Amino acid sequence: MAKGGKYISGFGNECASEDPRCPGSLPEGQNNPQVCPYNLYAEQLSGSAFTCPRSTNKRSWLYRILPSVSHKPFESIDRGHITHNWDEVGSDPNQLRWKPFEIPKASQKKVDFVSGLHTLCGAGDIRSNNGLAIHIFLCNSSMENRCLYNSDGDFLIVPQKGKLLIYTEFGKMLLQPNEICVIQRGMRFSIDVFEETRGYILEVYGVHFELPDLGPIGANGLANPRDFLIPVAWYEDRQVPGGYTVINKYHGNLFAAKQEVSPFNVVAWHGNYTPYKYNLENFMAINAVAFDHADPSIFTVLTAKSVRPGVAIADFVIFPPRWGVADKTFRPPYYHRNCMSEFMGLIKGHYEAKQDGFMPGGGSLHSAMTPHGPDADCFEKASMAKLVPERIADGTMAFMFESSLSLAVTKWGLKTCSFLDENYYKCWEPLRSHFTPKSRNPTGPN
Numbered sequence: 001m002a003k004g005g006k007y008i009s010g011f012g013n014e015c016a017s018e019d020p021r022c023p024g025s026l027p028e029g030q031n032n033p034q035v036c037p038y039n040l041y042a043e044q045l046s047g048s049a050f051t052c053p054r055s056t057n058k059r060s061w062l063y064r065i066l067p068s069v070s071h072k073p074f075e076s077i078d079r080g081h082i083t084h085n086w087d088e089v090g091s092d093p094n095q096l097r098w099k100p101f102e103i104p105k106a107s108q109k110k111v112d113f114v115s116g117l118h119t120l121c122g123a124g125d126i127r128s129n130n131g132l133a134i135h136i137f138l139c140n141s142s143m144e145n146r147c148l149y150n151s152d153g154d155f156l157i158v159p160q161k162g163k164l165l166i167y168t169e170f171g172k173m174l175l176q177p178n179e180i181c182v183i184q185r186g187m188r189f190s191i192d193v194f195e196e197t198r199g200y201i202l203e204v205y206g207v208h209f210e211l212p213d214l215g216p217i218g219a220n221g222l223a224n225p226r227d228f229l230i231p232v233a234w235y236e237d238r239q240v241p242g243g244y245t246v247i248n249k250y251h252g253n254l255f256a257a258k259q260e261v262s263p264f265n266v267v268a269w270h271g272n273y274t275p276y277k278y279n280l281e282n283f284m285a286i287n288a289v290a291f292d293h294a295d296p297s298i299f300t301v302l303t304a305k306s307v308r309p310g311v312a313i314a315d316f317v318i319f320p321p322r323w324g325v326a327d328k329t330f331r332p333p334y335y336h337r338n339c340m341s342e343f344m345g346l347i348k349g350h351y352e353a354k355q356d357g358f359m360p361g362g363g364s365l366h367s368a369m370t371p372h373g374p375d376a377d378c379f380e381k382a383s384m385a386k387l388v389p390e391r392i393a394d395g396t397m398a399f400m401f402e403s404s405l406s407l408a409v410t411k412w413g414l415k416t417c418s419f420l421d422e423n424y425y426k427c428w429e430p431l432r433s434h435f436t437p438k439s440r441n442p443t444g445p446n
């Protein structure tokens with residue numbers, strides 16, 4: 001049993017779980033008995049093509065009171081601020097930064113997780129299963145008799161303010177800021193919130209998140225598999241007289257169908273296709289202990305690989321609290337231009353390259369090849385700093401969604417949201433030339 005409830009531990013394992021109220025509800029020795037224990041229905045949820053190699057084959061068997069198909073037809077509903085149209089507004093290669101995205105007040109308007117989804121940027125194509133979207137969720141109310149499932153891709157959810165109680169077909173997960181969860185394609189879920197709540201979502205189309213390979217690091221380190229937690233089976237046999245609404249995100253649009261019962265009626269399940277959560281505190285950071293600033297890929301928690309070796313559709317990278325010990329080194333992030341797109345968010349604290357301006361609940365986007373790096377203040381301080389061992393980012397958690405796709409910002413992100421920081425570029429304006437042609441590099445070989 002893990003802290004905060006019951007979970008099964010391990011990444012990508014074959015698991016099996018029965019609600020303790022129904023012992024023996026998992027069929028033994030086969031998936032489709034003529035009649036299932038407790039007269040349940042058997043239903044397979046496939047997360048990969050049937051024919052995928054074993055290493056990438058994902059599916060789970062759900063034993064439920066009614067099959068998912070027991071619903072009225074889906075009808076199109078307003079998709080609010082969700083979009084997959086990457087041409088809503090013209091492209092903008094500038095360094096972009098957003099102030100904290102404001103959460104609507106419950107006293108003014110009740111907004112739940114689904115109606116509070118706002119697409120900020122993305123690229124690629126849902127129908128060809130290649131691409132991603134980054135959404136911000138801003139909500140103040142629980143999803144009441146409403147659940148969502150996403151036909152388009154997987155959601156990696158990063159809560160920043162407020163806890164999420166997530167009901168899924170596999171069981172319940174409680175998620176606090178500094179934890180993340182992944183709800184994979186097709187899984188029905190409903191979210192209860194307890195206050196004005198905010199967070200970030202990385203949605204990837206057509207791929208699933210994996211742990212990065214460790215190469216010479218060895219068999220252990222970074223996000224360790226045992227720290228990923230999977231819910232245990234939990235069901236409710238609840239009739240919903242007015243009708244329960246199942247919402248489906250399909251081709252980037254929203255559809256709703258009514259059904260008479262709660263969808264969380266799975267009594268037992270087994271398989272390797274499940275939702276899971278992970279506490280970022282458990283990340284075992286590896287970094288430079290001699291000199292120089294290592295590339296941020298050392299902090300990859302999860303990766304959604306493209307078909308090109310070493311190139312991700314998206315990586316989820318964190319900047320956790322740690323020791324900085326590198327000698328003769330400018331320790332903060334270096335100035336750089338990256339062929340990848342870098343979206344950053346801040347869960348708490350201050351990011352090491354920008355003490356001010358980049359705030360918890362805000363974000364930044366440095367697009368492909370757009371120059372960026374520490375602000376002028378950070379440069380001055382770090383160039384003069386005495387290089388003693390020091391704690392970096394204590395009490396802080398910043399993260400990056402890094403993508404090989406060139407991300408387009410939505411109309412909401414660039415025009416309508418009103419949180420764009422028009423003055424971002426000014427943080428680099430005080431940078432001055434320190435060029436002194438006659439001096440020698442004090443730390444170099446000659």
Ligand SMILES: O=C(O)Cc1cc(O)ccc1O
Nearest residue numbers: 295296332333334342353372
């Ligand atoms: O731009 C950023 O702040 C993210 C980042 C951090 C780092 O340590 C090195 C490269 C990089 O893109």
Ligand SMILES: [Fe+2]
Nearest residue numbers: 336342366372
């Ligand atoms: Fe960067």
